[in-house]
Amino acid sequence: MRRAATCLLACMIVLLLVCAVHQAAYPWLAWLRSFAEAGTVGAIADWYAVVALFRHPFGLPIPHTAIIPQNQQRIAESLGNFVDENFLAPDLVTGRLKNHNAAKALAQWLADGANSETVADAVAESLPGLLNAIDEEDVARFFDRIVMPRLRTFDLSHAAGHWLQIFADGDRHQPLVDRGLHALEQWLVNNSGLLKAKFSEASRYTPARLDGYIVDRFVEGIVALVHEVTDNPDHVLRRQFDSALLDLVVQLQTSSAHRRFGKLLMRDCIRHFRNGDYCRVLLENVRRHVANDLEREYSVARDIATALLVSLGKGIAGAPAIQHKLNAWWLDVAHSLAVRYRGQLPALITEVVKSWNAQEVSRKIEAEIGRDLQYVRINGTLVGGMAGVLLHAATFVVVR
Known part of the structure; x- marks a missing residue:
């Protein structure tokens, strides 16, 4: 396009010269000469204007030429201010985001199993690297600063009492009591020989047959009692156990002795954790x-x-109230980020543009918009030529 515009200028000059030479013989060439003269002036003027944007014409330091290289610093600052005022204003940012239900869009995207799987794969692939980047000192500092202080003040006795109370409410402990009674029965039956031996050692002056009879009757009596307790939910022994359990709950929650024991136990656990x-x-x-x-x-x-992730996406997608809260939170975050970092992006743009080589920037800009600028030269040549013809016509009419 530059060559086309330059060739058109050359054509205007050649046409002007031809008309000037032969006008005396052919008076009608005055019209064509007017077109060539004005077209040549328009072409030269537009060529000068286009060249002056990017460089000095013919290398001459003419004032107000090489406009882009000479004003790079001001252009950089203006560009940064333009981005700041027209793109990063907090109200503008939140205003554009307010009409978009970002929470619903994200939730629907996560509800698709393929999308959630992609996110899960990315998270899973990053886990080994994340864990390898953590060393023992990091874990130790985490426990020392976060976990250990809370464990030192943790009331183990009160917590144990609270857990037992939850366990005892609604007779949730009764199945364990039944299992314990069944285990006791099995132990008595399986270890009757051991009981006989121990009873014989303690009773040296009675016959072994009598010892066996007494132990058998004892085991049978205990087993029968165990059956009674197991079959009767309101058995007195079961009630006594429940009462003892409730009393233990109260003691764990109120007794200073139990509280001290819990703290000592927790302190020993912490020491063991560190030493191990x-x-x-x-x-x-x-x-x-x-x-x-x-x-x-x-x-x-x-x-x-x-x-x-899929469950989270489906849950949020079907809960407009949660979407509203998440969108409000997101807008608040966006507003806060825009306020806090509004000046940094324009400053970055300004610094980067200032750091560019002025001539290189000029060449890149010219490469981007140069084609249109050459059309300006071509249009200036043709428009100038037509203006010349009109001026010649006006002069001809006035003279006549």
């Missing part, structure tokens, strides 16, 4: 289990992550 180098053992076990799981074709971690 369990931070390293825990980290190695987690790394090994995660690596082994991810190497399998059907990874439990991937399946769990995929199921959780």
Whole structure:
């Protein structure tokens, strides 16, 4: 396009010269000469204007030429300000995002199992690297700063009492009592010989037959009692056990002695954890289990992550109230980020543009818009030529 515009300028100059030479013989060439003169002036003027944007014409340091290279710093600042004022204003950002239900769109995307699986695969693949980047000191610091202070103040006795109370409410402990009674019965039956031997050692002056008879009757009586307690939910022994359990719950929650014992036990556990180098053992076990799981074709971690993401997506997609809360949170985050980092992106744009080589920037811009600028030269040539013809016509009319 540059060559086409330049050739058109050359044609105007040649036409002007031809008309100037032969106008005396052919007066009508005055019209064509007017077209060529004005076209030549328009072409030269537009060529100068286009060249002056990017460089000095013919290398001459004419004032107000090479406009882009000379004003690179101002252009950079203007570009940064333009982005800041027209793209990063907090109200503008939140206004554009307000009409978009981002939470619903994300939830529907996650509800698709293939999408959730893709996210789960990416998370799972990053786990080994994340775990390998964690060293023993990091785990130890985490336990020392986060876990251990809470364990030191943890009331183990009160918590144990609370758990037992939950366990005892609604007679949830009764199946365990039944299993304990059945285990006691089996132990008595299986160890009657041991009971006889111990009874004989304690009773040296009675016949062995009598000892066996007494032990057999004793075992039979205990077994019968166990059957009674098992078959009767309201048996007095069962009620006594329930009463003792409730009393233990109260003691664990209120007794200072139990509280001190719980603190001592917790302190011993903490000391044992530290002395046993369990931070390293825990980290190695987690790394090994995660690596082994991810190497399998059907990874439990991937399946769990995929199921959780799908369930999360379906749950949010069907809950407009949650979507509203998430969108409000997202808009608040976007507003906060726009306020906090609004000035950094324009500053980055300004610094980057300022750091570019001025001549290289000029060449790149010219390469992008140069084709249209050459059309400006061509149009200037033709429009100038027509303007010349019109001016010649006006002069001809006035003179006549």
